[in-house]
């Protein structure tokens with residue numbers, strides 16, 4: 001049968017509540033299970049806003065966001081959360097143990113599943129090095145772990161929840177290039193039949209994406225593979241050269 005996790009944005013226009021002009025205009029694209037779609041664009045171009053519409057942090061003014069053919073506006077939030085994991089640009093940890101943080105979306109995960117997720121997220125070593133391992137305490141907001149560690153724990157949390165759709169908002173740019181590459185290689189296996197949407201800063205993070213959407217001022221100005229965009233998109237060329 002068909003794998004669930006088809007994401008479709010259909011002519012989506014969105015303005016923040018109270019704002020006069022839209023931050024996203026006429027966004028249309030489809031992401032299929034097994035695919036990686038990358039979104040790139042300058043700061044303020046609307047990348048985070050675009051991702052936020054799938055888990056319904058906001059609803060668009062016009063157009064529709066669909067998950068497996070059903071408008072998310074007609075779905076239960078809990079149902080969406082079960083199927084879509086968003087790793088936010090500013091990853092958030094709760095006060096409690098590392099284990100609690102990792103099990104957040106899937107309380108029945110086994111310890112082995114937690115360690116596997118940590119391994120993929122390149123976070124197993126630092127957790128293992130802690131005296132209390134998975135039982136180590138995280139302070140409110142995760143201030144007692146580094147930014148990079150926080151990011152890895154949030155990636156691991158998403159992996160533990162085994163969603164159909166992964167949304168990574170700039171989740172790899174704080175990692176050094178080698179760790180980023182290792183993480184994405186490990187990620188490939190675990191997300192092989194899932195739908196992956198990645199917002200990225202670094203071109204090397206997304207060269208293998210099935211499709212790259214180039215966002216400029218809330219519009220998709222170009223789309224294609226890395227190679228296609230190198231040949232056709234001045235905006236993409238600018239990003240590559242910057």
Ligand code: DCP
Pocket residue numbers: 016019023041042043044045046047048049050089
């Ligand atoms: N914006 C807003 N209210 C919010 C969030 C954003 O008015 N709660 C505005 C700020 C920007 C525009 O929306 O003008 C797009 O913001 P995004 O956060 O979507 O932009 P990016 O994610 O592309 O930027 P960055 O690369 O800095 O993360």
Ligand code: MG
Pocket residue numbers: 047048049089169170
């Ligand atoms: Mg952003």
